[in-house]
Every structure is written in structure tokens, then in C-alpha cells.
Amino acid sequence: MRGRLLPSxxxxxxxxxxxxxxxxxxxAxxxxVTQSAASRLVHSLEEYLQVPLFTRRSRRIELTDQGRYYSGLVSKSLDLIEAGTVELISSQEGRGTLSIGMLPTFGTRWLVPRLPSFQEAHPEIAINIVSSDGELDFVKERIDVAIRFGPGQWPDAVIDPLMSEEVQVVCTPQLMAGPHPIVDASSLRHHRLIRHSTRPHSWDHWFQTTENSLRDIQWGPSLEHFFMIIEAVxxxxxxxxxxxFLIENELRDGSLVAPIHxxxxGPGAYYLVTPASKAQLPRVLAFRRWLISQLQ
Structure with missing residues (x-):
């Protein structure tokens, strides 16, 4: 059997x-190490590959096209090895830090208030929550799991469905006491509609689903996160x-009202996304089991 074709x-x-x-x-x-030792090692790599990785001009060096390609590949590979090494060291007996990539408002409003029960059940696991709502890159972000809203399709991952999302029209009691209270969809023409910048078609979906239409829409501000939108309303x-589910407290205390019941x-749902390479880690398994139990 042929061995791996790998340089030093x-x-x-x-x-x-x-x-x-x-x-x-x-x-160096x-x-x-010494500068000459570093130079010899790179030269030995170029000889092994039979490809020039740098061009050398007096005291300056520049990556060749081949070197630029190879450096990106090698850098990502070393990142993976480093992450796996740290993972192995920190995962002894299920201990270590569980890093969670979290949608900001979902984390603040739903997850964080429930976390004490997880910490009580697993005091050996430290929790690190990072704001994460862009494209998933578990290696770059150094997270173990992530909660995302979407269609439920992420490659090379174990995906646990959490909950769907129901949205409703909300405003302040002061608006309802004003000259144009909202009694139906047509009443919305008197008011500015606040948009979620990462879900630009939410209002279109609402109008289509409720079989309503509205001409001459007055658009209000466009905001990136739900917690910003809540405060804007x-x-x-x-x-x-x-x-x-994100505004239960506001609806309860009356600071917001839902005039159209x-x-x-929504067109998506919330999911717990775990890279397949980490799905069997004890701390990840513990969190997955706990999180799913919170929804039962």
C-alpha cells in the first residue's frame, strides 16, 4: 500500500x-529558529514540490501564484490540526468549554434565560456564547454548535430542528390611541413599516399569506437584528x-400590542447545527440533549 505523499x-x-x-x-x-534554518526548510519544500513558492528580489520576497495557492491550503490544514488538538486536550471526561454561535436576539431572549438549568446539570462544562448570524464556518469561528434560522440545509452537519416561527404585526399602545389605529391590514397604509434587513421579504410574505395587498407602502428604518426592531417599535x-416568542414579555406588560391577531x-425555522466532526463530543451531546428537552 502506498504511503501518503506529504512533505515535512x-x-x-x-x-x-x-x-x-x-x-x-x-x-524565524x-x-x-534561525533565519537560515527557515530559509533551508522552505527551499527543501520547493525542491520536494519541484515548484517555486517565492520569488526573491534582493531583500524582498513575494509569493508566486503557486505559492499563494499552496499557502492558503496549508494554512487551512494547520488550522484544522490546531483546532483538533485543542479539542482533544479540552474534551477529557466531557469537560472543557462549549462554544455556541448564537443569533443575537434568540440568544438574549430565549436561550440565556434557560441556561442556568444546563449549568446546574453540567457544572463541568463552561459556556462561551458568541454572536453569530452569518455564513457558518465552524473552524474559523471556533464554535462547537450554532443556532440558525433557515431552510434546514447545511453541509457536513448534524441538524436538529428546534421550532418554527410565527410572526405578527405589533405596535405601541400609543399608536393605537392615535388618529389611525390599526384595525386591519388596510390600516397599515397610515404607518411606517419597519423592515428586518436580513429578511427583506418578510412583509411581502405576510401580505401574500394573509391575502392582503397594500399600495403606497411607507417604509420605516431597516434594522439588522430583532432586538433592534423591538426597541424601534x-x-x-x-x-x-x-x-x-421573542416579545412575550412586551405583550404581557403592555409595552407592545398585536392589533391584528x-x-x-415564516418561510424557515430554527435549527441547532453541529459540525459532523464534533457531533459525538460529550459536551456537545450533553447540550444537544438538554436543548431538545427544553422544547418538549
Whole structure:
């Protein structure tokens, strides 16, 4: 059986450091070797590959096209090895830190108030929550699991459905006491509609689902997160579509009201997304089991 066609790991580490610093001197300082040793290791890698990785001009070096391609590949590979090494060290007996990539409003409003029960059940696991709502990159963000809203399709991941989302029209009691209270969808023409910038078609979906239409829409501000939209509505900046489960407290204390009682299910749902490579880690399994139990 043929062995792997791999160059020296030491040479790869040195090449990655030189490419990152664009300097043999700074790379040598980082690796605690001499500049000549760093140069020899990179030269040995070029001989092994039979490809020039750098062009050398007096005291300056530049990556060749081949070197630029290879440095990106090597850097990602070393990141994976480093992350796996840290993972293995920190996962002894299920201990370590569980890093959760969290949608900001979902985390603040739904998850954080429930976390004490998880910490009580698993005091050996430390929790690290980071705001995360963009494209998922578990290695780059160094997170173990993420909660996302979407269609439920993420590659190379274990996906646990959590909940659907029902949205409803909300405003302040002051608006309802004004000259144009909202009694039906047509009443919305008198008010500014606040938009969610990452869900630009939410209002279109609501109008279509409720079989309503509205001409001459007055658009209010466009905001990135639900917690911003909640505060914007409370400040009187307009009317918004908000998930019911995120505004239970406001509806209860009367700071917000839902004048149109019809609720509309959104086109997506909330999911717990776990990279397949981490799905069997004890701390991840513990969190997945706990989170799903909170929805039963």
C-alpha cells in the first residue's frame, strides 16, 4: 500500500509562517529558529514540490501564484490540526468549554434565560456564547454548535430542528390611541413599516399569506437584528413583524400590542447545527440533549 505523499510538517509550518509574515526573519522569530534554518526548510519544500513558492528580489520576497495557492491550503490544514488538538486536550471526561454561535436576539431572549438549568446539570462544562448570524464556518469561528434560522440545509452537519416561527404585526399602545389605529391590514397604509434587513421579504410574505395587498407602502428604518426592531417599535418608529416568542414579555406588560391577531408562519425555522466532526463530543451531546428537552 502506498504511503501518503506529504512533505515535512516542519517545512510546511515554516512555509506557512513565512507566507503569513511575508518575511523569513519574522517567521524565524515566531518559530524560534534561525533565519537560515527557515530559509533551508522552505527551499527543501520547493525542491520536494519541484515548484517555486517565492520569488526573491534582493531583500524582498513575494509569493508566486503557486505559492499563494499552496499557502492558503496549508494554512487551512494547520488550522484544522490546531483546532483538533485543542479539542482533544479540552474534551477529557466531557469537560472543557462549549462554544455556541448564537443569533443575537434568540440568544438574549430565549436561550440565556434557560441556561442556568444546563449549568446546574453540567457544572463541568463552561459556556462561551458568541454572536453569530452569518455564513457558518465552524473552524474559523471556533464554535462547537450554532443556532440558525433557515431552510434546514447545511453541509457536513448534524441538524436538529428546534421550532418554527410565527410572526405578527405589533405596535405601541400609543399608536393605537392615535388618529389611525390599526384595525386591519388596510390600516397599515397610515404607518411606517419597519423592515428586518436580513429578511427583506418578510412583509411581502405576510401580505401574500394573509391575502392582503397594500399600495403606497411607507417604509420605516431597516434594522439588522430583532432586538433592534423591538426597541424601534417601542420608540414609536413604526410597525413591525415580530416573532411572538421573542416579545412575550412586551405583550404581557403592555409595552407592545398585536392589533391584528392573525399569526403567519415564516418561510424557515430554527435549527441547532453541529459540525459532523464534533457531533459525538460529550459536551456537545450533553447540550444537544438538554436543548431538545427544553422544547418538549
Amino acid at each position: 510538517l516542519n517545512a510546511l509550518r515554516t512555509f506557512e509562517a513565512v507566507a503569513r509574515h511575508n518575511s523569513f526573519t519574522r517567521a 522569530e515566531e518559530l524560534n 417601542k420608540a414609536g418608529l413604526g410597525v413591525a413583524l415580530l416573532p411572538t 392573525e399569526r403567519v408562519s
